[in-house]
Amino acid sequence: xxxxxxxxxxxxxxxxxxxxxxxxxLPLVAKTQGVLKLELTKFLPNPDGSAPAYYRMxxxxxxxxxxxxxxxxxxxxxAMAADLANFATGGLTIVFGAVE
Numbered sequence: 001x002x003x004x005x006x007x008x009x010x011x012x013x014x015x016x017x018x019x020x021x022x023x024x025x026l027p028l029v030a031k032t033q034g035v036l037k038l039e040l041t042k043f044l045p046n047p048d049g050s051a052p053a054y055y056r057m058x059x060x061x062x063x064x065x066x067x068x069x070x071x072x073x074x075x076x077x078x079a080m081a082a083d084l085a086n087f088a089t090g091g092l093t094i095v096f097g098a099v100e
Contacts, residue, residue: 001036001061001099002068008056009090017055020087028080029060034071037061055090061099068096 011017029038039059043052062068071077084092 001063002065002096003099004060004062004068004072004094004096006058006060006084007054007093007095008058008088009092010051010055011087012089014055017087017089021056025080025083025087028076028083029058032071032076032080033074034062034067034077035060036063 008017029035037059038061041057041059043054043056046052062071072081
């Protein structure tokens, strides 16, 4: 199994990020064939009360590397990727790995 992890930096406007994320971006993710599972995390403050390193995390699971490539290369996957620039005002980091 392959997992793609998207780490979102702190947005300039959290309320605008959340509204767009739920109403526009997540429906694009849902349309992308080949995504087996989606896990979303909104980070809490650190134990000392300081801000976490990232604002949110999305984890997308795929059967294998070929399925991931097909999903991300599809028109829906391309639309999902292109949409990131519309709301991820705090920047983002994307990494892929094999789930052990």
